[in-house]
Amino acid sequence: MRGMYIHIPFCHQICHYCDFNKVFFKNQPVDAYIESIGEELTIMQQEGFSFKELETVFLGGGTPTALSEQQLDRLLAIIHNFVDVKNLREFSTEANPDELTMGKLNVLKNGGIDRLSIGVQTFDEELLKRLGRTHSPHDAIRVVTEARQIGFENISLDLIYSLPDQTIHQWRDTLEKATALELPHYSGYSLIVEPKTVFYNLMNKGKLPLPGEDIEAEMFDMLISHMMQNGRAQYEISNFAVPGYESIHNLIYWQNAEYAGVGAGAHGYVNGIRYSNIGPLAKYIEKTEAGERPVFQSHAVTEKEAMEEELFLGLRKVNGVSISSFERKFEKPFDMIYGETLNRLIESKLIERTDDAVKLTRLGIFRGNEVFQQFLL
Numbered sequence: 525m526r527g528m529y530i531h532i533p534f535c536h537q538i539c540h541y542c543d544f545n546k547v548f549f550k551n552q553p554v555d556a557y558i559e560s561i562g563e564e565l566t567i568m569q570q571e572g573f574s575f576k577e578l579e580t581v582f583l584g585g586g587t588p589t590a591l592s593e594q595q596l597d598r599l600l601a602i603i604h605n606f607v608d609v610k611n612l613r614e615f616s617t618e619a620n621p622d623e624l625t626m627g628k629l630n631v632l633k634n635g636g637i638d639r640l641s642i643g644v645q646t647f648d649e650e651l652l653k654r655l656g657r658t659h660s661p662h663d664a665i666r667v668v669t670e671a672r673q674i675g676f677e678n679i680s681l682d683l684i685y686s687l688p689d690q691t692i693h694q695w696r697d698t699l700e701k702a703t704a705l706e707l708p709h710y711s712g713y714s715l716i717v718e719p720k721t722v723f724y725n726l727m728n729k730g731k732l733p734l735p736g737e738d739i740e741a742e743m744f745d746m747l748i749s750h751m752m753q754n755g756r757a758q759y760e761i762s763n764f765a766v767p768g769y770e771s772i773h774n775l776i777y778w779q780n781a782e783y784a785g786v787g788a789g790a791h792g793y794v795n796g797i798r799y800s801n802i803g804p805l806a807k808y809i810e811k812t813e814a815g816e817r818p819v820f821q822s823h824a825v826t827e828k829e830a831m832e833e834e835l836f837l838g839l840r841k842v843n844g845v846s847i848s849s850f851e852r853k854f855e856k857p858f859d860m861i862y863g864e865t866l867n868r869l870i871e872s873k874l875i876e877r878t879d880d881a882v883k884l885t886r887l888g889i890f891r892g893n894e895v896f897q898q899f900l901l
Contacts, residue, residue: 525794526579527776528607530561531787532599533586533805536623540656540726541684543718545789545803546586556809557788558595562602563812564786564801571817573784573794575607580773583617583637590620593627600635609636614678614772616641621667622659629667629674639678639771640671641711647701648694651687656722661701668705678769680709685747686740687715688723689733695743696750703754708769712747713762714740741890748889761840761884761892778841780834788818796830798823827854831861836896844883865898 534549534557569575581603591599609615616639617632624642632640646652647661664681671679681702685695702710717723717732726732735743748758756764760778763771776783785792788808790801799822802808811818825833831854838845847858859866866882869875874888874895888895 525573525575525577525782525784527773527781527783528575528578528581529773529783529785529787529790529792530581530583530603531585531785531790531801532583532588532591533557533788534590535585535587536590537656537658538722540654540722541715541717543721544586547805549590553805553809554591554595555598557805558591558599558602560809560812561599561787562605563815564818565602565606567812567815567817568784568786569606575784578607578612580614580616580776581607581609581612582614582773585618587620587623587643588617589623589628593625593631596628596631597635600631600637604636612636614639616771616773618643619667620659621663624667624671626670626674629671629676633674633676638676639680640676641680641682641771642667644681644702645684646687646690646694647698648690651690651694654688655684665705668707678709679707680711680771681705681707683710683712683747684715685712685743686735690735690743692739692742692746695746699747699750703750703756708756708766709771710751710756710764711762712744712751712764714744744890757842759842761842761889775841778837780830780837793825796825798825830854831856832900835862835899839882839884839896839899840892842883842889844881847880847882862899869895869898 531545533546534552534554535546536549538546538548603609615637617637618641620643642664644664645655645657647664649661652659668679683698683702717727723732751758751764756766758764759770760774763774782793782795784794785799785801788801788805789803792799799819802811802818802820808818834850834853835845850858866875866877870877873885874891875882876885884892884895
């Protein structure tokens with residue numbers, strides 16, 4: 525178990541594209557929930573889980589920065605009770621620009637957080653409103669400045685493209701303003717319209733004017749080129765970094781390694797079992813208070829599924845999947861299992877093979893989902 529993800533489901537505003545487990549902050553049992561995080565960690569420890577070898581902890585949501593300074597401080601104190609934070613390679617939190625005050629930044633810094641992942645999404649004022657975001661472009665610039673003043677160096681911005689009515693010019697402007705901040709890491713994602721979201725309902729009514737596949741592909745190409753021109757190398761389909769600033773926690777996912785999922789609705793992968801926690805807050809708290817792990821469902825990953833995951837997760841990385849590592853892990857010849865599929869994809873110029881790796885070509889990066897499906901046995 526190399527990483528730990530902790531879910532904080534509270535939001536002061538629900539974004540129109542978000543389908544994660546979240547609730548409005550107001551009138552919620554926030555303090556009780558934070559204590560339940562500690563209860564879940566205690567139960568896991570009693571069941572034999574060890575947190576000593578953890579490399580990363582990641583606070584996600586929802587929005588962790590929706591918590592007050594006092595609540596953040598308490599959450600971090602609980603984490604310190606179980607995790608040797610000083611030995612972590614990375615301790616990250618997601619953050620909203622308008623919620624990340626100087627006071628909260630100081631709490632995070634003093635609590636051992638060393639990486640901020642800030643949800644900017646776009647620097648266009650009108651598009652921010654359309655997304656249901658509550659911050660302004662100025663908030664994004666301000667919070668980066670203040671975070672640096674306090675001593676944060678490892679800062680990442682999340683950006684989204686292919687937004688409703690978004691133009692190439694608007695996307696270029698966002699990229700230019702983002703890279704002008706000269707941060708070590710950027711993530712750029714194409715909008716995915718998920719069920720049970722405001723955007724999904726609008727799309728079903730024919731009221732969500734998306735740019736279309738051709739413009740989406742042009743925006744993705746622009747993202748890759750712009751990041752490369754500004755010294756941020758693409759190390760995963762949607763992620764770009766100065767060498768040495770790649771997200772260690774996310775690499776754990778893409779390397780198909782094991783991690784704990786803690787909190788309501790969190791997902792984990794431990795001891796060969798993928799699991800998800802209970803989502804509703806009251807039921808989650810009730811379960812932990814009763815001294816039981818709040819697992820909603822679990823699945824023992826078969827060898828076949830593990831091999832598939834090794835490929836479609838690992839191929840998201842620009843350096844691809846190591847053939848020798850695959851063969852050590854599964855004790856099977858790679859070509860015996862995937863040789864025919866691989867040759868077909870090489871012929872289609874979607875995959876290339878080096879001495880010890882298979883990886884997506886530039887064309888393959890644009891058609892990633894199509895490639896991943898070919899490795900399902």
